Amino acid sequence: MSGHTWTNTYLYYQTEDLAALGWAAAPDLHLIRKTNNDDKHGTPVTATAVDIFDAISRIEQSTPLLEPLVPGLQQDALEPRLRRIVCAIYDHFAQGETEFALLEARPSETWMTARALDTFQINASDDKKARAELEALEGWEYDPPAFQAFAISLQDSDDELWRIAVFTSQYEDVYSILSSYQHKRALLPGLHRDDDALNVLSTLSMVQARTLANGGQLMKASDLLAASINEGLVTRRPDLISLADVVVRTFGKLAPEVARAVRVDRANTRVFESEQNRSPLAADPEFGVLVSPEGVLFVRTGN
Incomplete structure (x- = not known):
């Protein structure tokens, strides 16, 4: 990290700061900023369309080099899935x-x-x-x-x-x-949503992800199960604590900043197998849970 405080909100000074830190595309950012200002104020624009396109191309190529210079750059809101x-x-x-x-x-x-x-x-x-x-x-x-x-x-x-x-x-x-509306009525065995282990894993994962996103801590399996029951999880399966442990182990393999930003989604068998081949950050294929390189926790569906 650069150690720079980044307190100035003006693009000119931010670009100057990036130039001082050695970011190669700072002159290109200046060119685009100046061209925009000239056009806005009716001043003759000297840059050509080719100049602008070339500048944008160089900025795009240099964007990955910003991350070590600007702390927290990757902490923006994730794209919705x-x-x-x-x-x-x-x-x-x-x-x-x-x-x-x-x-x-x-x-x-x-x-x-x-x-x-x-x-x-x-x-x-x-x-x-x-x-x-x-x-x-x-x-x-x-x-x-x-x-x-x-x-x-x-x-x-x-x-x-x-x-x-x-x-x-x-x-x-x-x-x-x-x-939030799922009922807890006593249905015949196998008929309730929470009789399915994969659905239970989805609920447990969602509860842990929300807890971390809201500033909480990684829970023990017993605490995660209690929190999930408090949110409506039905307790008919005899292996609930084992399923909670799967989720705790999965989150425990992640870097803290990744764990706090985990999103939960479902994946059919084909998608799940494809994700297994992409070097997941954490995976438990036996139970159908993995975390993709992008920080998405996939719970496999039954088909």
Whole structure:
């Protein structure tokens, strides 16, 4: 690190500081700054379009050299991990329950080829509130015409399908909405969301990631489990403490600054295997958890 305090907010002086620290593209940044100012104030512009393009090219090439000069440069907000998601909504009237199945699917898919991201079960009394929050997500559209054949296929598989919707979101965002409504009712073994080990790992990972992002510490497995139960995790599986330990070990392999910025996402088997070949920062393939070089904690889905 340079040790420079970077307290001056004027681009001219910041560029001068970079030049003093030896950043080679400082003259190019000055050229662009001066050209912009000349144009803004009606002063004749001497730089040509070629000059500007060449300057931008040199700045781009020199950008990686800024990191050791400017502390915290890489701590900016991470790009959102947006994905197109299909939400299949099932009305289990007899049980007083609405099921929201989050799917990866193209219009040409069928119920046999679509890949499940996650599933949440909500009391029918909370259905309207949950849907109101979902409907605020980007591009939420009920029954899109392009997915009509897919919806028919889903209904052939389960006639309790009410309707489908498509939308764009981060997994973390839709998880935050639906997990807050997930019920704790005693269903038959294997039917509750939290009977699935991969869903449990997703919840545990989300709780630990949020804790670190908010300034907390890496928790022990018992504390992580307690915090997750407090957020609604159902405790029917006998191996919950072991699953919590998987998450703790995974976060424990990360540098502190990486752990504090972890994002949680789901990955189907193909994507997970591809990420395994990219030198993950931490990985536990047996349990389906890894952290990509970009700091994304992937929990494998069941397909």
